[in-house]
Amino acid sequence: MGILILILKIIGVLLAVLISLVAAVAAVPVRYRASVKVQDEIEGKAVFHWLLHAVDIRLCYGHEGLAWKCRILGIPILGQQKGGQGVSGRQKGRQEGASRQEESKTTEESEKREEEGSKDQAKKRVAKSIQRQKAEIVAFEEEQAKKEGRPATGTKIESESKEEAGDPGRLGRLTSFLGEGQQKVSAIKARIHNIKTLIFEETNQKAFRHILQEMKCLLHHFAPRKASGEMEFGMGDPAQTGEVLGIISFLPFWAKYQVAVTPDFMAESMYVRGELSGRGHIRICHLLPSGIRLFKDKNIHRLIAAIRQ
Numbered sequence: 001m002g003i004l005i006l007i008l009k010i011i012g013v014l015l016a017v018l019i020s021l022v023a024a025v026a027a028v029p030v031r032y033r034a035s036v037k038v039q040d041e042i043e044g045k046a047v048f049h050w051l052l053h054a055v056d057i058r059l060c061y062g063h064e065g066l067a068w069k070c071r072i073l074g075i076p077i078l079g080q081q082k083g084g085q086g087v088s089g090r091q092k093g094r095q096e097g098a099s100r101q102e103e104s105k106t107t108e109e110s111e112k113r114e115e116e117g118s119k120d121q122a123k124k125r126v127a128k129s130i131q132r133q134k135a136e137i138v139a140f141e142e143e144q145a146k147k148e149g150r151p152a153t154g155t156k157i158e159s160e161s162k163e164e165a166g167d168p169g170r171l172g173r174l175t176s177f178l179g180e181g182q183q184k185v186s187a188i189k190a191r192i193h194n195i196k197t198l199i200f201e202e203t204n205q206k207a208f209r210h211i212l213q214e215m216k217c218l219l220h221h222f223a224p225r226k227a228s229g230e231m232e233f234g235m236g237d238p239a240q241t242g243e244v245l246g247i248i249s250f251l252p253f254w255a256k257y258q259v260a261v262t263p264d265f266m267a268e269s270m271y272v273r274g275e276l277s278g279r280g281h282i283r284i285c286h287l288l289p290s291g292i293r294l295f296k297d298k299n300i301h302r303l304i305a306a307i308r309q
Contacts, residue, residue: 046058
């Protein structure tokens with residue numbers, strides 16, 4: 001009896017730990033902060049952390065490329081330095097092995113291409129030498145015919161007839177190429193027609209509206225709580241600059257965030273400069289209901305089945 005109670009206690013503790021982890025994942029938000037700077041080049045940084053930095057992911061983008069790091073309880077697990085060098089030792093070894101295999105494959109392919117190229121060059125040389133010999137023979141026969149005062153023999157005529165006989169092969173290749181092009185064009189037209197029917201079908205439009213509605217709901221919860229910065233832009237044309245400024249003024253973030261936008265009506269070419277930063281959080285408890293609602297929608301199931309066809 002005591003062993004049974006001990007087993008039940010262990011099961012209860014495991015269930016409590018599992019439930020607490022699920023509740024933490026659902027309730028504790030993933031906080032983020034990001035900044036973007038646009039001058040001559042684009043630079044950006046982003047940090048995602050969860051449960052007092054128990055899980056910490058950092059991204060950095062600059063002129064050297066993308067770099068990222070992932071730490072769990074302060075221990076680096078995964079990462080990639082600027083220039084594409086990995087941080088994890090196992091992954092680095094795998095990448096080096098894969099790179100060596102790729103290099104060997106590329107060397108083998110290059111050697112094969114060189115051999116094929118040398119064979120093609122040899123064939124071309126032989127063909128050129130044969131053509132030269134034929135031309136010399138034809139020229140010699142013409143000279144002999146002129147000296148003897150008789151018309152040229154049929155060597156030239158035979159060569160011309162052979163060239164003309166080769167013309168149907170060229171025409172056949174041309175017609176086959178045109179036929180393949182028409183088939184490709186017809187296939188593209190069929191795809192465009194399928195996409196149009198997929199978009200304009202009533203049930204699919206309902207699915208698209210439902211997806212947009214859920215995305216709008218998620219953006220409302222996941223959008224940055226605080227954002228600030230300044231931006232200066234010019235379109236190279238005062239009228240276009242004014243139109244873009246009018247569009248920006250209607251966007252919802254204009255009144256919510258502290259972002260200063262300065263238009264440049266005297267700009268001679270299009271440019272954008274500025275710096276933006278923001279922070280917010282993401283909760284899994286907002287993501288799960290949207291996923292369940294989308295999963296229950298039959299129109300979305302039909303849309304997925306139509307896309308797979």
